[in-house]
Amino acid sequence: MTFVSSTRSLRQHVQRTLGDDFVEPPSIMSTMANDDDDDNDDDDGTEDFLPKTASSRGRSRGSGRQSRVGRKTNSTINQVDDDSMETGSLTMTTGNNNTTYVGEQSEEKGYFHHLLAGKTNIQVLVDQWIDSYQANRDEALIELMQFFLDSSGCKGKLTQTMYLKMEHVDMLRTMTEHFDEDTAEYPIIMSGLQYKKFRSSFSEFIVLLIKQSSYSIIYDQYMIDNLVTLLTALSDSPVRAFRHTGTLAVLKVMTALVDIALTISIQKDQCQRQYEAERQKSSARRAADRLDALTTKRKELEGNENEIKSFMNFVFKGVFIHRYRDVVPDIRCLCVSELGEWMKNYPMVFLDDIYLKYIGWTLYDKVGDCRLRCLLALIPLFHTTNLVVKLELFTNRFKDRIVQMTVDCEYEVAVQAIKLLTAILKFNDRILEDKDCENIYELVYHSHRQISQAAGEFLNQKLFHKAEQPSNSSKKRNQNTAFMYLLVQFFIESELHEHATYLVDSMWDQHPMMKDWECMTDILLEASDQEEDALDNQHENSLIEIMVCCVREAATGEYPIGRGQPNRKLTMKEQKQKEDDKKVLTDHFISTLPPLLNKYIADADKLLNLLQIPLHFNYEVYTTTRRERDLDTYLNALSDIVQRHTTAEIFDAVSKCFECICDVSFTLSNRAIAHRGNIIDKILANFNAAMGIFEEMDEADEDDLYPLLLNLRKMDAFHQCHDLGNTDLWDKIHLLFKAAIDNEDMSPEIVDKCFGIANRSLLWGLYQLDIQFDKVHITIFKVENLSL
Secondary structure (H helix, E strand, O other): OOOOOOOOOHHHHHOOOOOOOEOOOOHHHOOOOOOOOOHHHHHHOOOOOOOOOOOOOOOOOOHHHHHOOOOOOHHHHHOOOHHHHHHHOOOEEEEOOEEEEOOOOOHHHOHHHHHHHOOOOHHHHHHHHHHHHHHOHHHHHHHHHHHHHHHOOEOOOOOHHHHHHOOHHHHHHHHHHHEOOOOOOOHHHOOOHHHHHHHHHHHHHHHHHHHHHOOOHHHOOOHHHHHHHHHHHHHOOOOHHHHHHHHHHHHHHHHHHHHHHHHHHHHHHHHHHHHHHHHOOOOOOOOHHHHHHHHHHHHHHHHHHHHHHHHHHHHHHHHHHHHOOEOOHHHHHHHHHHHHHHHHHOHHHHOOHHHHHHHHHHOOOOOHHHHHHHHHHHHHHHOOOOOHHHHHHHHHHHHHHHHHHHHOOOHHHHHHHHHHHHHHHHHOOOOOOHHHHHHHHHHHHOOOHHHHHHHHHHHHHHHHOOOOOOOOHHHHHHHHHHHHHHHHHHHHHHOOOOOHHHHHHHHOOOOHHHHOHHHHHHHHHOOOOOOOOOOOHHHHHHHHHHHHHHHHHHHHOOOOOOOOOOOOOOOHHHHHHHHHHHHHHHHHHHHHHHHHHHHOOOOHHHHHHHOOHHHHOOOHHHHHOOOHHHHHHHHHHHHHHHHHOOOHHHHHHHHHHHHHHOOOOOOOHHHHHHHHHHHHHHHHHHHHHHHHHHHHOOOOOHHHHHHHHHHHHHHHHHHHHOOOOOOOOHHHHHHHHHHHHHOOOOOHHHHHHHHHHHHHHHHHHHHHHHHHHHHHHHHHHHHHHHHO
């Protein structure tokens, strides 16, 4: 008896109609350059994957199942009565929502449960299956098909009768009845560490199985035909679990085939070089048998390459072009991710506009994760120098869309879009127009830190990137000086002058000039040379503000407000880096800060910024480097500032500087304490003199009260951070309160400062009482211990 195979050919899979579960690509992307002649072919699956000169083996896909004994035609299957089908398929009993199958083997023996348990080496499982296939290929394929059914969450049991008599579509339709109706989840999407590992093992198992088969059974016109046909049917199922699992499996098969094709291509090129080398030898040294062997080997490799490419062609047309627009976002993400891998691993075939357009279309996907996968697939391609040339047409076509994605509602998508544009910028800085770059420049001030960091990298690439040149430290500083001028100019032109700390944080990890303290202070202290203009007042203010923000970032490691978690705990590495940076900046500013203070002593705005720098010093550097003279210079500069300025903000800043340097843990704090005492004594003497004049006045206008107000500002500022000692201020403060009551025209600031001084006098008095109380307790404790 002769049996005719009823296996549906792969061509039938390719030419099927689209169902309702597909998402059409955006109409705006319906056309693309170089696609005018073959767009229709792409969509219906008739486009030829192979080069026009390539030949095929001349057999249709799916023919491997024709050799089965006992194979029936469709008409024969349809005539099988219900009793015989029931006997030949499966018998089941249901109870307590559990399904058991007659003759079912122990679950622990299946490949699914081995991978789920994670206790068996995958290579061992692959070798076991190949040995099983070589012994009995039908039973081995049944086991593999059962593995895919189990991985889909199906509880059905595939029998040999079903495998031999039923089409894959009918077989899957039967298995659809055996899902757990209580849950919509299936293994590859289930949460938990076990299932996360299973998904990884599932993909690894398939890839390793196909690669291992490439040495023997993959070319037997049976195994890969039936495997791909089943997985294609799974990927075409209306059941999501089947469709998702089948798509993942067949795309991993495709990934393995791509690797195999690449290996064969390398071997073929190597064989061709050996053939040419042997042929070019003289007739005396030329080995005819070796030429024949190389020719035979090359033809065999060409045949194998065409065989693999034919399967790749089928998978792409029969699965990818339908599933990349599936209604399920996870399936769309999977397709785009795998296509990116194929382009990266086998660019000479897949890095073509015919395939790139699918990624371009998916950039318009409504789901953020799908858009993200597109960007992640493109970025490695633009980082490879020999591949970017092939991406020029794609870049010009989809550049505007990528620029739009820099402000995507999904932050991670925006980050990767900026990184992709940075990679494009490295490839060709003329592709992006000025308006495109300006949109990204503004993102350095974004509140989301990853977006701002990516924008900082783009800004660095656009404005500050230069080819590295071997140079000495002086030339390096000059180079950073030019970059610093550009950064200051960018900050001014951005017109966001209150947000320098955000700009600094964005650029912090992008360019070494952000820690080049010598460069910054040289620009401020040195006279301009003939090649560069002197800084005007606005540029000096901007540079000082940027420098102070850099010092704060280096010394604290804290992010600006709104970026990251407040009061975040630094890692050990970050803590060590912070301490090292703090020592370096202290060592530099010990000698350069006093000249800066003296140069800008008349400018209150610049002083307010410069006086923030000592708050981040490591003052022990004064001791370890023996810089006592620099300490005295710094203290004298602070004294001059107190004497020459009149604003409360300046006095507050100087008071905080003395608070840091008068810390008793600092070895040289005695010098600072003595200096602070002299300043406070002068302030109190001037205050008493001003009060004496005030008491003698019958009437006082604003000018007469100004010396009194000035000294009250100084006393209030220093009283915030320092105890003024046992000074008798209460009578004078009371007198001022009484005068304010009698004279309503007295300056409100005088009253405010008096309240502040009185309040802090009480607080400092309580603080001293607590100290004395602790001392008394310690003394009592010692006496009691001695008496015992």
